[in-house]
Amino acid sequence: MASAPLKAQLTDLLNSMFAMDFLDEQFKELQMLEEASGPGFLAEVVTLFCGDAERIISQLSVLLNEPVVDFGKVDANVHQLKGSSSSVGAKRVALVCVKFRNVCQENDKEGCIAALHEIRHEFDELHKKFQTMVQLEQQIQVLDSKQMN
């Protein structure tokens, strides 16, 4: 089957993401949902998550650049990001969010800025992998549907 090498690549990618804690058990729930309902769901969810994360990270940057930081708003944003990342199975991002909330609750501006850098880094790594995942899935689908015709 023409898509076999791509499928192998995708499997390797996902396995390494699980092994390195980029993803956790919750992502497996989403995979089950995709298996039950058909392709496209994971791509949709991942895209939604990345959009949310980008938006929140930008917002956090703005908030932390204010002369007087509103730690309440910072916390609310991090809380949201923690929720989204937990729901999608983005383990490392979720863990950094926990750290972030802790320093935020201490009104530690420097700590927050450092945490934001870490989140940015973790998210960027994850985002690249998600993009590869979605591309591979799409290519596999195209090849598989050609095969069937």
Added chain:
Amino acid sequence: MEIATQTPFHVLAVDDSSLERKLIEKLLKTSSYQVTTVDSGSKALEFLGLKEDQKSNASTFPLYQKETKVNLIITDYCMPGMSGYDLLKKIKESSALRDIPVVILSSENVPSRVTRCLEEGAEAFFLKPLKFSDLARLEPHLSKSKDVPEMHNLFKSKMGLMSKRNKRKRGEQDENLHETVGVTGPRLKLTPSD
């Protein structure tokens, strides 16, 4: 399109996050529920036919009717504006709506929050994210709704005494429902004692 021999359960899911709404919708639809999602407590009340603002006549949803009967409301706790707790209160204060079971979803396990919700009449409190294995624990709460007489038969058909119509499909879905995914974190489900 097949004609359903039995009406599926209709769940109204309330969450301000589009990602969460997508997840809940997919989870429930994959398990043969009918789902409506809204992004706020006030939209939920509007859908249910409770208008807060009497001045505005235009409603984005049709008034609550028998055909769109809701068997369960699942709401996020933390939402801007009207919280899940506020929504719960309004539903329980309404004579038309108070019998609809309400389940609260939260990303945080805060005992006082859980107690408050249960005391206000929530059927159960689940931790996010909602999983397949949680659905089995949701169903007993659906059965408390007085308005769905065929409920018992619907449970049976979902649990594997399959209807002729989509034997195989149901079989696959039931496999998923019964598979217990390993749970890593603490999960809390509290129900009021009868």
